[in-house]
Amino acid sequence: xxxxxxxxxxxxxxxxxxxxxxxxxxxxxxxxxxxxxxxxxxxxxxxxxxxxxxxxxxxxxxxxxxxxxxxxxxxxxxxxxxxxxxxxxxxxxxxxxxxxxxxxxxxxxxxxxxxxxxxxxxxxxxxxxxxxxxxxxxxxxxxxxxxxxxxxxxxxxxxxxxxxxxxxxxxxxxxxxxxxxxxxxxxxxxxxxxxxxxxxxxxxxxxxxxxxxxxxxxxxxxxxxxxxxxxxxxxxxxxxxxxxxxxxxxxxxxxxxxxxxxxxxxxxxxxxxxxxxxxxxxxxxxxxxxxxxxxxxxxxxxxxxxxxxxxxxxxxxxxxxxxxxxxxxxxxxxxxxxxxxxxxxxxxxxxxxxxxxxxxxxxxxxxxxxxxxxxxxxxxxxxxxxxxxxxxxxxxxxxxxxxxxxxxxxxxxxxxxxxxxxxxxxxxxxxxxxxxxxxxx
Amino acid sequence: xxxxxxxxxxxxxxxxxxxxxxxxxxxxxxxxxxxxxxxxxxxxxxxxxxxxxxxxxxxxxxxxxxxxxxxxxxxxxxxxxxxxxxxxxxxxxxxxxxxxxxxxxxxxxxxxxxxxxxxxxxxxxxxxxxxxxxxxxxxxxxxxxxxxxxxxxxxxxxxxxxxxxxxxxxxxxxxxxxxxxxxxxxxxxxxxxxxxxxxxxxxxxxxxxxxxxxxxxxxxxxxxxxxxxxxxxxxxxxxxxxxxxxxxxxxxxxxxxxxxxxxxxxxxxxxxxxxxxxxxxxxxxxxxxxxxxxxxxxxxxxxxxxxxxxxxxxxxxxxxxxxxxxxxxxxxxxxxxxxxxxxxxxxxxxxxxxxxxxxxxxxxxxxxxxxxxxxxxxxxxxxxxxxxxxxxxxxxxxxxxxxxxxxxxxxxxxxxxxxxxxxxxxxxxxxxxxxxxxxxx
Numbered sequence: 001x002x003x004x005x006x007x008x009x010x011x012x013x014x015x016x017x018x019x020x021x022x023x024x025x026x027x028x029x030x031x032x033x034x035x036x037x038x039x040x041x042x043x044x045x046x047x048x049x050x051x052x053x054x055x056x057x058x059x060x061x062x063x064x065x066x067x068x069x070x071x072x073x074x075x076x077x078x079x080x081x082x083x084x085x086x087x088x089x090x091x092x093x094x095x096x097x098x099x100x101x102x103x104x105x106x107x108x109x110x111x112x113x114x115x116x117x118x119x120x121x122x123x124x125x126x127x128x129x130x131x132x133x134x135x136x137x138x139x140x141x142x143x144x145x146x147x148x149x150x151x152x153x154x155x156x157x158x159x160x161x162x163x164x165x166x167x168x169x170x171x172x173x174x175x176x177x178x179x180x181x182x183x184x185x186x187x188x189x190x191x192x193x194x195x196x197x198x199x200x201x202x203x204x205x206x207x208x209x210x211x212x213x214x215x216x217x218x219x220x221x222x223x224x225x226x227x228x229x230x231x232x233x234x235x236x237x238x239x240x241x242x243x244x245x246x247x248x249x250x251x252x253x254x255x256x257x258x259x260x261x262x263x264x265x266x267x268x269x270x271x272x273x274x275x276x277x278x279x280x281x282x283x284x285x286x287x288x289x290x291x292x293x294x295x296x297x298x299x300x301x302x303x304x305x306x307x308x309x310x311x312x313x314x315x316x317x318x319x320x321x322x323x324x325x326x327x328x329x330x331x332x333x334x335x336x337x338x339x340x341x342x343x344x345x346x347x348x349x350x351x352x353x354x355x356x357x358x359x360x361x362x363x364x365x366x367x368x369x370x371x372x373x374x375x376x377x378x379x380x381x382x383x384x385x386x387x388x389x390x391x392x393x394x395x396x397x398x399x400x401x402x403x404x405x406x407x408x409x410x411x412x413x414x415x416x417x418x419x420x421x422x423x424x425x426x427x428x429x430x431x432x433x434x435x436x437x438x439x440x441x
Numbered sequence: 442x443x444x445x446x447x448x449x450x451x452x453x454x455x456x457x458x459x460x461x462x463x464x465x466x467x468x469x470x471x472x473x474x475x476x477x478x479x480x481x482x483x484x485x486x487x488x489x490x491x492x493x494x495x496x497x498x499x500x501x502x503x504x505x506x507x508x509x510x511x512x513x514x515x516x517x518x519x520x521x522x523x524x525x526x527x528x529x530x531x532x533x534x535x536x537x538x539x540x541x542x543x544x545x546x547x548x549x550x551x552x553x554x555x556x557x558x559x560x561x562x563x564x565x566x567x568x569x570x571x572x573x574x575x576x577x578x579x580x581x582x583x584x585x586x587x588x589x590x591x592x593x594x595x596x597x598x599x600x601x602x603x604x605x606x607x608x609x610x611x612x613x614x615x616x617x618x619x620x621x622x623x624x625x626x627x628x629x630x631x632x633x634x635x636x637x638x639x640x641x642x643x644x645x646x647x648x649x650x651x652x653x654x655x656x657x658x659x660x661x662x663x664x665x666x667x668x669x670x671x672x673x674x675x676x677x678x679x680x681x682x683x684x685x686x687x688x689x690x691x692x693x694x695x696x697x698x699x700x701x702x703x704x705x706x707x708x709x710x711x712x713x714x715x716x717x718x719x720x721x722x723x724x725x726x727x728x729x730x731x732x733x734x735x736x737x738x739x740x741x742x743x744x745x746x747x748x749x750x751x752x753x754x755x756x757x758x759x760x761x762x763x764x765x766x767x768x769x770x771x772x773x774x775x776x777x778x779x780x781x782x783x784x785x786x787x788x789x790x791x792x793x794x795x796x797x798x799x800x801x802x803x804x805x806x807x808x809x810x811x812x813x814x815x816x817x818x819x820x821x822x823x824x825x826x827x828x829x830x831x832x833x834x835x836x837x838x839x840x841x842x843x844x845x846x847x848x849x850x851x852x853x854x855x856x857x858x859x860x861x862x863x864x865x866x867x868x869x870x871x872x873x874x875x876x877x878x879x880x881x882x
Binding site: 021025029031032034137140141143145147148149271272277278279290291293294296297298299306309312316320321325 | 458462463466469470472473474475476576577578581582584585586588589590712713714715716717718719720723725731732733734735736737738739740741744746747749750753754757761762764765766
């Protein structure tokens with residue numbers, strides 16, 4: 001049986017998980033891949049440091065070239081994190097003819113364009129299952145499915161922190177700040193959670209998912225992003241009364257002219273929607289494609305072992321590709337480039353202004369006569385029809401609170417109406433606005 | 442680039458779907474597999490029959506040996522259905538050294554043991570993604586994951602008919618017979634739906650899923666099976682009041698001593714459980730494994746294109762295995778046997794008597810004094826504690842209806858209590874009993 005040698009950069013949590021999986025499951029991995037997968041060298045910063053896993057004499061090295069330029073090593077697994085050194089190492093590995101597996105989302109977010117380009121030029125694979133929704137084999141399903149199907153739409157819960165916070169607020173009636181504090185205490189949120197709750201982390205993942213699914217290069221600036229920071233327990237309680245739950249979703253859809261619409265924002269989902277059952281820090285991605293129709297992939301978005309399984313899957317995939325190419329005749333770089341790379345073309349994200357939604361609004365206005373009339377008139381003037389409305393007073397406050405559910409209306413009209421509403425002196429607090437899921441979603 | 446030639450048996454719906462996918466996506470398939478996949482011959486019964494898809498001159502044949510014994514054909518795709526001829530053809534194909542892909546659940550249910558054994562002896566793969574939950578790549582996820590993980594528990598909605606019927610009854614308050622009639626009208630149920638609503642179809646699929654997941658040979662007679670026929674709209678309405686929905690689940694779990702517990706029966710799920718969001722004829726499988734934790738795969742369980750995609754995935758997988766083995770040195774039949782076959786061992790299904798559940802009971806008794814006392818006393822005598830109880834009268838009936846939610850109790854105690862209850866003269870109708878999902882599920 002043939003042996004495929006890999007080199008690992010970094011031996012933190014995920015690295016130790018990968019080594020453990022490769023060791024404990026070596027026999028079944030061999031059978032599955034039809035080759036022995038052998039870790040030849042692991043790059044660490046400090047040889048003397050205590051490790052989560054025992055390693056044989058001579059496996060560890062502090063010299064990058066012993067991994068990156070070893071001619072026997074066919075696959076380099078990048079797990080050092082960060083973006084500067086990691087980028088250099090990945091480029092050196094590709095230049096030396098190695099396939100690369102990484103779980104480094106930040107690296108791909110910042111340098112993905114250049115690195116995928118480089119991998120294509122070198123005719124090597126650059127796989128990253130562990131970088132999006134950790135333990136969920138969604139990239140594999142898309143890549144595998146892509147070859148015989150055509151994705152129309154993706155819709156995912158890809159940020160565990162935001163989902164944890166919204167779920168806590170919904171289930172326990174916690175205030176936003178309190179739910180964030182609990183997420184931090186539980187290890188689901190960073191000390192500065194703004195990249196997560198602000199939607200930027202989800203946008204990074206959406207860019208990777210959409211690039212792969214639609215074969216188009218998606219950059220962060222083509223994604224409309226709105227966080228969950230302005231949502232209050234009150235909004236979630238009203239949503240529940242209406243039969244909805246709120247989830248922060250990352251959505252990519254093929255619009256007219258094959259243009260992509262890309263966005264991350266909170267969405268009101270019917271309580272019996274398949275994504276409404278995703279609680280805590282779990283992730284899920286719902287895919288709609290021509291042949292398969294709707295399919296969904298659900299699981300843990302992060303963690304040492306889930307990410308370790310994802311990285312191991314990528315290693316297995318690369319190993320099979322290596323074996324297949326060795327068997328093929330005259331395979332060139334062109335032939336072996338994965339489809340997502342060769343099919344890439346630049347994409348112009350459609351402006352969110354072209355989208356249409358029903359909306360939940362919570363408007364806070366001074367309790368003066370005629371105020372309901374003004375609100376209704378402003379909405380009407382912008383073509384925003386009201387489907388449902390109710391008015392009350394927040395506990396202990398003297399102003400009025402109006403909850404309005406609008407009919408389906410364009411983003412542009414809704415935004416203009418809210419701007420005009422908030423220009424009025426009688427508007428005492430920022431309006432909360434949450435979009436409903438489109439009927440087809 | 443190398444070419445891998447396949448032969449197809451049968452050109453019905455799924456066959457036409459597979460041919461269409463292979464044709465329309467030939468370029469991306471080539472890139473993904475690193476080989477050209479070429480359909481060399483398709484076996485049909487009648488050359489003159491009109492087809493859903495145009496085929497080139499000479500592709501179709503009525504002579505099985507032109508597919509089964511053509512030395513150029515490396516993969517045979519069995520899509521003729523039935524179990525007798527299909528079995529002979531699959532055996533001939535394996536004997537001739539071909540890998541086999543099938544979507545024929547009935548074939549595997551009836552002859553799976555013999556066929557997997559045969560495939561192992563021949564050192565060939567026998568893949569069947571299309572046979573379980575059509576469009577959901579769950580077998581692939583399990584096979585891929587198995588190599589680096591260990592499944593502890595599976596829990597799936599794998600019969601679209603039962604799910605459609607229960608969902609209709611829940612959402613629209615339809616009676617059972619009415620919901621079945623609608624399922625038949627919508628093409629989701631056969632004229633005789635008993636295999637579906639009775640749970641036997643789900644048990645067949647569970648046997649395949651569990652064999653693959655646990656590496657043990659699972660036969661139908663080790664699976665406890667209970668259908669949905671006795672459930673009424675009333676039970677579902679009460680469940681909803683309690684915050685639950687009812688789904689027919691196929692469950693396999695690793696118990697003490699590595700013994701498997703295998704069962705198909707209706708289950709009360711909390712309304713926000715991830716499987717509660719599975720509506721209509723959709724399927725989903727929730728997997729719990731050591732490294733990944735909980736993951737779920739959701740999609741259409743049947744249909745021409747979803748099944749076509751599943752079959753195509755298997756073809757791609759086999760093609761990659763062929764290429765990998767060609768590249769490997771001295772690969773023997775032993776080496777190439779897929780893990781699920783080599784790891785098989787006979788399994789003794791644990792008796793359902795060892796299981797423990799909370800239960801929903803709906804007991805119908807004559808409206809006579811002392812009847813509640815008798816019911817409560819019988820339950821108590823068998824160690825069944827009552828968590829909730831309510832009594833009313835079915836519309837237009839003179840007898841009393843008691844809904845009882847029990848605490849967690851053994852199967853044996855619950856069954857004995859129900860038997861004794863129903864022995865009483867005051868018991869006027871069969872007792873409806875539905876198990877709650879275990880807390881860890």
